Amino acid sequence: ARTGDPEVVFGQGKTPDQIVAALRALHEAHPDRAVLATRLSDEAVAACVERLPDADVDPVGRTAVLGTAETRGTVAVVAAGTSDLPVVRECATTVRVFGAEPDEIVDVGVAGLHRLLAQRDRIAEADVVVAVAGMEAALPSVLGGLVGVPLIAVPTSVGYGWNLEGVTAWLATVNSCAPGIVSVNVDNGFGAGVAAARIARRTAQARR
Amino acid sequence: ARTGDPEVVFGQGKTPDQIVAALRALHEAHPDRAVLATRLSDEAVAACVERLPDADVDPVGRTAVLGTAETRGTVAVVAAGTSDLPVVRECATTVRVFGAEPDEIVDVGVAGLHRLLAQRDRIAEADVVVAVAGMEAALPSVLGGLVGVPLIAVPTSVGYGWNLEGVTAWLATVNSCAPGIVSVNVDNGFGAGVAAARIARRTAQARR
Amino acid sequence: ARTGDPEVVFGQGKTPDQIVAALRALHEAHPDRAVLATRLSDEAVAACVERLPDADVDPVGRTAVLGTAETRGTVAVVAAGTSDLPVVRECATTVRVFGAEPDEIVDVGVAGLHRLLAQRDRIAEADVVVAVAGMEAALPSVLGGLVGVPLIAVPTSVGYGWNLEGVTAWLATVNSCAPGIVSVNVDNGFGAGVAAARIARRTAQARR
Amino acid sequence: ARTGDPEVVFGQGKTPDQIVAALRALHEAHPDRAVLATRLSDEAVAACVERLPDADVDPVGRTAVLGTAETRGTVAVVAAGTSDLPVVRECATTVRVFGAEPDEIVDVGVAGLHRLLAQRDRIAEADVVVAVAGMEAALPSVLGGLVGVPLIAVPTSVGYGWNLEGVTAWLATVNSCAPGIVSVNVDNGFGAGVAAARIARRTAQARR
Amino acid sequence: ARTGDPEVVFGQGKTPDQIVAALRALHEAHPDRAVLATRLSDEAVAACVERLPDADVDPVGRTAVLGTAETRGTVAVVAAGTSDLPVVRECATTVRVFGAEPDEIVDVGVAGLHRLLAQRDRIAEADVVVAVAGMEAALPSVLGGLVGVPLIAVPTSVGYGWNLEGVTAWLATVNSCAPGIVSVNVDNGFGAGVAAARIARRTAQARR
Amino acid sequence: ARTGDPEVVFGQGKTPDQIVAALRALHEAHPDRAVLATRLSDEAVAACVERLPDADVDPVGRTAVLGTAETRGTVAVVAAGTSDLPVVRECATTVRVFGAEPDEIVDVGVAGLHRLLAQRDRIAEADVVVAVAGMEAALPSVLGGLVGVPLIAVPTSVGYGWNLEGVTAWLATVNSCAPGIVSVNVDNGFGAGVAAARIARRTAQARR
Amino acid sequence: ARTGDPEVVFGQGKTPDQIVAALRALHEAHPDRAVLATRLSDEAVAACVERLPDADVDPVGRTAVLGTAETRGTVAVVAAGTSDLPVVRECATTVRVFGAEPDEIVDVGVAGLHRLLAQRDRIAEADVVVAVAGMEAALPSVLGGLVGVPLIAVPTSVGYGWNLEGVTAWLATVNSCAPGIVSVNVDNGFGAGVAAARIARRTAQARR
Amino acid sequence: ARTGDPEVVFGQGKTPDQIVAALRALHEAHPDRAVLATRLSDEAVAACVERLPDADVDPVGRTAVLGTAETRGTVAVVAAGTSDLPVVRECATTVRVFGAEPDEIVDVGVAGLHRLLAQRDRIAEADVVVAVAGMEAALPSVLGGLVGVPLIAVPTSVGYGWNLEGVTAWLATVNSCAPGIVSVNVDNGFGAGVAAARIARRTAQARR
C-alpha cells in the first residue's frame, strides 16, 4: 500500500479460492514482506492449511500469513479471558505482520484483580498496550490507572443478555475515567494491531 | 405506606410551598417515623431550612428529613469521586430514613486502585454495598470481584462527551462480568437506598 | 471463587465435551459444594444426562448441577406464565446451588389479578422475591405494591411484535412506580438467583 | 372539518393573539358547535380568561373551549396520580367537545390495587375507557384484565431517571399482555379523546 | 376469558401437537363459541388441516378456527397490497371470531389514489376501519382525512432497506396529521381485530 | 465555489456582525452573482434589514440575499401547512439564488386530498418537485404517485409528542412506497434547494 | 405505471415461478418497453436464465430484464470497490431500463485519491452522478467537492464491526459537508437509478 | 498523577473560584510542571485572566495553563474549518502541556481537496496526526490514505439537522475504510491530546 504498510486480504465474504489466490499473488508481488488474510471462515482456514503449506494459519484468530516481517518494539495484548481470545489473536498476528512483537497476556480480568496486578510490570514494559475487553469493558480503565504507556482499547461483542452486540463495551472505552485511551470498532483486533505496530516500531527506533 | 415503609415526597416538579406542607402533614400523621423529601430545587432547600427548623436539610443530596428512624444494619455507599456525591448523599439519607446505617466511602475510583484496595475490609464488613458510578462505571465490577456482600449498582449521569446521559453507565452495570450485581435507574440513589435498607435491616436482626 | 460462592460454568458457546469436562473437574476440586452449568444447548443437555449420571439436569432451565448445597432462607420466584418458565427455572436452580430454597409460583400474571392475589401471603413469607416478567413487565410493580420483601425483577425477552428483545420489559423494571425494586439484564435468571440467594441466606440466619 | 368533527386550534407555537383570534373566528363560523384550543402556554391561558369571558378555560389541562356540544355516551378517563392530571384533563375536555361525557377517575395506580379494585364497576359501566399512565405504564394491562370495554392507552412522559421521555410507557402500551389495547402518542390526551368520543357516541345511540 | 371474549391460542413457539390439543380442549369446554389459534408455523397449519377436519384453517393469515361466532357490525380491513395480506387476514379472522363481520379491501395504496378513492363509500359505511400499512404507512393518514369512522392503524414490517422492522410504519401511525387515529404493535393484526370487533359489536346494537 | 455555485454563509452560530461582514465581502468579490445567508437569528435578521438596505431579507425563512441571479427552469416547493413554512421559504430562496424559479404551493396536506388534487397539474408542470413534510410525512408518497417529475423530499421537525425531532418524517421519506424519491436531512431546505436548482437549470436548457 | 415509467417486479419474497410469470405477463402487455425484476434469489436467477432465454440476467446485481429501452443522457455510477458492486449493478441496470445510459466507475475509493482524481473528467461529463459507498461513506463528500453535477448518494450496508447495517453510511450521506447531495435508503440502487434516469433523460433533451 | 502525567482540572460544572483555587494549589504543589484547566465557562475564562496573571488563557479552546512543559516530538492537529476550532485548540494546548509540540493545520476540508493535498508533506512529517472532523467526518479517511503516521480521529458535534450530536462523525471514525485509525469520544480534544503527546514524546526520543 501507498502508506508503506503490508498488503492485507479481508477474508469476510470471500470464497476460499479467492483468498488462496489473493495470498499467492500478493506474496509473489512482495516476496520480501509478510502478507496477511483475516476473518477466514472454517472453509478458508482449511483451504489455506491444505493449499498454502508455507502459510502460518491460526484457526482461533482466523488468520493466515505468508512470509515474515522484521519486528521492532513490543505490544502487550491484554484480555480478561478465553472468550476474547479470537480478537486477541487477530490483533497479535496483525502486530507481527505490521512489524512489531506481540506479547499476549490473557486471564487478567478485573473481577480477579490479583492476577492483573501480578502482570503489571510486564505490561508497563511494552511500547504500546492493547486492552481487549467485552461485557462492561472495565479492563481498559483499570489498566489506564496502572500504566502510562499508550493504550488502545478493543471492545468485543462477548457478553450475555442485552449488550447491544458490543456497543456497551464500546461506549465504556470512549467514556473511560482514565485519560488518553483511544479505541477502535467492536472486535476490530486488526485495526488496533495496525495502529499499535505503527506506534511501537517508531518508539523502538529510539532505543537503538 | 402499605408495605410498612416511611412516607416520601418526590420533590421534583413541586413548589416549595407544596413540599413544606407535605412534610408537615406527613410528619404530624406519623410522628414516630421519619419523613423524607427528595429532589429539592434550590428554592425548596431554602424554604425547608427557613420554615422547618427541626428538619435535617442536605443541599448536596437535595433532601430534607423530619423525625428520625431507628437504624439496624449498615450499608456502605461507595463512589469514585466528588461528581457523584449528590447521588451518594441521596442514597445515604434514604438508607437512614428507611432504617439502616449508611457508611459513605468516596474517592475510591478504579483509576486509583490503591485507594480502593485500602478500603476493602471496611466495605466487606457492611451488610449491603451500594456502588455509585458514572462514566464507564467500572467500579461495581471491581467491587464485585473483591467482596461477596449483596451489591446494588447506581449508574450516574456524570460524564463528558457522548455518554447517553448515564446509559453507558447503566449498560455497564447490567453487563458486569462480576455475578450477582443488581441495579437501579440512572441517578436513582433513592431507589437503591430503599432496597439496601430493606436488606440490611433484615440481615442485621441475625446478629442480635 | 474468591467471594466464597460456588463455581459456575457458563455453557453458551462451549461444546458438550468442554462442559462435561469442566463440571467433572470442578466437582472433584470442590466435592463438598454444588457445581452449576447454565445456558446448555440441546446437545449439552443430552451429553450431561448421558455422561454425568449423578448430575441433576433440567432441560427447561437448561442447567446441570453436580453435588448439593445446604440451603438457608427462601426465595419466591414468581412469573406470569409458561413462556417465562426457562428463566424461572434457571433462577430457581441457581438459588438452590447458591444456598437458598426456591419457591416457584407461576401463572400469576397481572391480566388475571385474582390468581395473583390468592398467592399474596405465600409470596410475602419469602425472604426475597424474584419477579420474572416479559412483554410490558407489569408484574414487578404490582408485586411491589403488595409486599415489602426485597424484590429483584428479571425482565425477559418473551413478547411479540416490537418489544426490542426484552428492552421494553427492562425499561419497565427500572421505571417502576413501586420504590425499591432492583433489576438485572434481560433473561438473566442466573444473576438474579445469585443476588437473591446471598440476601436470603444472610436474612435466614436471623431466624435461627 | 370534512369528517364532521368540531374545529380545533393547536396552541403550541402560536401567540396568545393568534389563539384568541382563531377561537373567535371559528366560533362565529360555527356558532352551534364547540371550538377547542389545546396546548396553551401560561400567557395564552391568561389571554383567554381575560379576553374571552364566555370561554371555559382549564389551566391544568391547558385548554380553552367556546360554545358547548351535546353529549352522548360516557368515557372513563383513568389515571394513577396527580402527575398525569394535565393529560387526563386535556383528554376529558376533548371528549366533551367531541360529543361524549367524560368521567375522571384518578389516584388508582397499580401500586395501590385496593383503590383500583374499588372503582372496577364504575369503570366497567363506561362505553370506552382511556387509561393514562406514565413511568412503566402498568395500569392499562391491569385494567385490560378487569374489564371488556374498548380501551385506549395514553402513555405519558411522567417519570424519573431514564424513561426516554415517555417511550418506556409507550412501549409498555403496545406490548401489553392484555389483548385489544390500542394506544396513541406520548401525552396525546387530545388524540385519545377524539377516538374515545367517536366510539362512545356511536355506542350510546344503541341504548336510546 | 373473564372479559367475556373467546379463548385464543397464541401459536408462536408452540408445537403442532400442543396447538391441536389446545384447540380441541377449548372447543369442548366452550362448544357454543369459536376458538382461535394464531401465528401457526407451516407444520402447525398442516397438522390442523389434517387432524381437525372441522377447523377453518387459513395458511395465509396463519390461523385456525374451531366453531363459529354470531357476528354483529362490520369492520373494513384496508391495505395497500399483497405483501400486507397475512396481517390483513389475521385481523379479519380475529374480527369474525370476536363477533363482527370483516370486509377486506386490498390493493388501495396511496401511490394509486384513484383506486383508494373508488372505495371511499364502501369504507365509510363500516362501523370501524382497520388500516394495515407497511413501509412509510401513509395510508392511515389519507384514510383519516376521508372518513370519520373510528380508525385503528396496524403498522407492518413490510419494507426494504432500513425500515427498522416496522418501526418506521409505527412511528408514522402515532404521528399522523389526521386526528383520532389509534394504533397497535407492528404486525399485530390480532390486537387490532380484538379492539375493532369490540367497538363494532357495540355500535351495531344501535341499529337494531 | 469551485463547482460554479454561488457563495453561501451558514448563519447558525455566527454573530450579526460576522454575517453582515461576510455578505458584504462576498458580494464585493462576486458582484455579478447573488450571495445568500441562511439560518439567521432574530438579531441577525434585524441587523441585515438595518445595515444592508439592498439585501432581500426574509424573517420567516431566516435568509438574506444580496444581488440577483438569472433563473432558468421551475421548482415546485409543496407543503401541507403553515408550520412547515420556514423550511419552504429557505428552500425557495435557495432555489432562486442557485438559478431557478421557485413556485410555492402550501396548504395541500394529505388529510385534505381535494386541495392537493386541485393543484396536480400545476405541480406536474414544474421541472423538479420539492415536497416539504413533517409529522408522518405522507405527502411525498402521495405526490410520487401523482407525478413523474424528479422529486426531492425534505422531512421537517414539525410535530407533537414522540416524533424524534423529525426522524419519523425522515424515515418515511426513505421508505416511501413511491419509487425514485430522494431526500435530504431534517429541515434542510437549503440542501434540497441546491439540488433542485441544479436539476431544473439543466432541464430548462432543453426547452430553449 | 401512471407516471409513465416502466413496470418493475420487486423479487424479494417472491418465488421463482411468480417472478417468471410476472415478467412474461408484463412483457406481453408492454412489448415496446423493458420490464425489470430486482432482488432475485439464486433460485430466481437460475429460473430466469433457464426459462426466459430472451432475458438479460445479471447474477451480481440480481436483476433480470425483458425487452429494451431507448436511452438518453448518461449516469455515472461510482463506487470504491468490489464489495459495493451488487448495488452498483442494480443501479446501472435500473438506469438503462428507465431510459438513460449508465457508466460504471468502480475502484475509486477515498483511501486511494489518485485513482479517483484520474477519473474526475469522465465523472464530470455525466448528466447525473450516483455515488455508491459503504462503511463511513466519504466518497459522496469528496465527489461533491470535485464536480457540480446533480449527485445522488446510495449508502450501502458494506462494512465490518458496528456499522448499524448501513446506517453509518446513511447518516454520512445526509450530513455531508458538500451542499446539494441527496440520498436514498441503504442499498437502494434501484431507487437511485429511477431518480437518476429521470433527471438524465430530461437533461439530455437539452443537448439535442 | 501516578502515571507521570501532569495534573488537569476538568472545568465543566466547577465555579470560577474552584477552578482558580485548584490551578493555584496544583501549580504550587508541582512548580516544575504545567497545570491545565479545560472546559472553562465564559466566567471562568474571565476569572483566570484577571486573577492568574501568569496563566496562558485561551478563550477559544476554553483552557488555562499555569507553568510550562518541555516538549519533544510534534503532533499535527488537522481540521476542515473554523467551526471545529475550539476542539482543535483544546487538543493543541493539551498536547503542549503533556510534552509535545502541536502544529495546527485548519481549513483543509475534503470538499476542497487541493488545499488538503497542498499540506500533505507538512502533515506527513509529524510524529502523530490528530484529525478533528464534524458532520460526516470524511477527513480522517482521506488523511489515512495519504500518510502512514499514527492517526487519532476526534469526531465533533459540529453539524446541522440530524447528526445525533456528533455520533454520525463518531461512527464514521470507527468505520473508516483506512486501516489503523483510532478514535476518542465526541469533542474530546483533551483525550486525543493526551494520547498523541504520549506517542510523540516516545517517538521523538528516537531521533535524538
Ligand SMILES: Nc1ncnc2c1ncn2[C@@H]1O[C@H](COP(=O)(O)O)[C@@H](O)[C@H]1O
Ligand atoms: N428520588 C426519587 N427517585 C425516584 N422515586 C422517588 C424519589 N423520591 C421519592 N420517590 C417516589 O415518589 C413517591 C412519592 O411521590 P409523590 O406522591 O409525587 O411525592 C414515593 O413513594 C417514592 O416511591
Ligand SMILES: Nc1ncnc2c1ncn2[C@@H]1O[C@H](COP(=O)(O)O)[C@@H](O)[C@H]1O
Ligand atoms: N393536543 C393536541 N395534540 C395533537 N394534535 C392536536 C392537538 N390539538 C390539536 N391538534 C391537531 O391540530 C389541528 C389544528 O392545528 P392548527 O391548524 O395548527 O391549529 C387539529 O385539527 C388537530 O388535528
Ligand SMILES: Nc1ncnc2c1ncn2[C@@H]1O[C@H](COP(=O)(O)O)[C@@H](O)[C@H]1O
Ligand atoms: N441552511 C443550511 N443548511 C445546511 N448547510 C448550509 C446551510 N446554509 C449554508 N450551508 C452550507 O454552509 C456553507 C457555508 O458555511 P460557512 O463557511 O460556515 O458560512 C455553505 O457552503 C453551505 O454548504
Ligand SMILES: Nc1ncnc2c1ncn2[C@@H]1O[C@H](COP(=O)(O)O)[C@@H](O)[C@H]1O
Ligand atoms: N476536556 C476534558 N475531557 C475529558 N476529560 C477531561 C477533560 N479535562 C480533564 N479531564 C479529566 O478530568 C480529570 C480531572 O477531573 P477533576 O478532578 O474533576 O477536575 C483529569 O485527570 C482528566 O482525566
Ligand SMILES: [Mg+2]
Ligand atoms: Mg471483559
Ligand SMILES: [Mg+2]
Ligand atoms: Mg465512575
Ligand SMILES: [Mg+2]
Ligand atoms: Mg409478563
Ligand SMILES: [Mg+2]
Ligand atoms: Mg403510572
Ligand SMILES: [Mg+2]
Ligand atoms: Mg404501505
Ligand SMILES: [Mg+2]
Ligand atoms: Mg406533514
Ligand SMILES: [Mg+2]
Ligand atoms: Mg466506501
Ligand SMILES: [Mg+2]
Ligand atoms: Mg468535517
